[in-house]
Amino acid sequence: MAVQPDLRLGRVQALPDDRWNEGCTNAWKLWEETVPLGYQGSYGIVSAFIRKKRTSPRPVTASPPAPRVVTRWVLSRPESLTEIEQLRLKAVLANCPEPDPLTGHVRSFAQMLTERQGQRLLEWLDAVRKDDLPSPHTLAAGIDRDRDAVIAGLTLPWNSGVVEGHINRIKMLKRQMFGRAGFQLLRKRVLLAP
Numbered sequence: 001m002a003v004q005p006d007l008r009l010g011r012v013q014a015l016p017d018d019r020w021n022e023g024c025t026n027a028w029k030l031w032e033e034t035v036p037l038g039y040q041g042s043y044g045i046v047s048a049f050i051r052k053k054r055t056s057p058r059p060v061t062a063s064p065p066a067p068r069v070v071t072r073w074v075l076s077r078p079e080s081l082t083e084i085e086q087l088r089l090k091a092v093l094a095n096c097p098e099p100d101p102l103t104g105h106v107r108s109f110a111q112m113l114t115e116r117q118g119q120r121l122l123e124w125l126d127a128v129r130k131d132d133l134p135s136p137h138t139l140a141a142g143i144d145r146d147r148d149a150v151i152a153g154l155t156l157p158w159n160s161g162v163v164e165g166h167i168n169r170i171k172m173l174k175r176q177m178f179g180r181a182g183f184q185l186l187r188k189r190v191l192l193a194p
Contacts, residue, residue: 020053027051065092074103075110101131118154121147169193 024030027050031043065073065088073081073089081089093100105128112120125143128136143150153159173189 025050025054070099074099074106078107098133102133102136105131105133105136112154116155116157118151118156121151121154 019030019033027047028043030050031046034046070089070092073085078086093103108124112118112124125140128140170190173193174186177186
């Protein structure tokens with residue numbers, strides 16, 4: 001940190017901008033650091049210099065997108081994203097290497113899911129295991145535990161969505177009653193509910 005004091009004017013000719021860029025914005029601390037280097041000016045001059053630095057316009061930089069926004073971009077169909085969203089997603093993927101293979105895995109799994117291509121599941125699991133990403137490895141281990149059911153779910157046209165909906169509705173009705181009524185009232189509410 002080289003400070004060049006201008007003793008005739010009693011000013012710091014070049015305050016250490018590197019300390020400012022490091023995040024040191026305390027005028028007193030900067031003054032204490034420059035005095036041993038030969039600066040003979042007052043604290044007020046350093047303080048005025050720092051005040052000027054604080055109020056000067058800073059270059060505008062785009063803030064990085066929130067993780068939720070990036071997740072939405074990854075989970076959306078590429079053709080449904082606007083041009084700006086596509087460009088911002090490309091910038092994120094260019095600056096951070098981890099989401100790029102993850103995006104490919106998510107989109108290929110979504111394609112398997114929407115187009116009922118369960119036969120591709122084994123090659124998808126192999127591709128996930130080849131990458132060094134812990135989250136997809138956990139998902140792959142969970143899928144392996146019940147592989148036949150997952151393949152059937154990705155291949156066959158039948159699903160248990162209607163049954164799951166009824167179960168969730170019954171659980172909601174039971175929670176609303178919160179133990180204040182017996183089975184008979186629950187039965188009536190389930191049968192008579194719209």
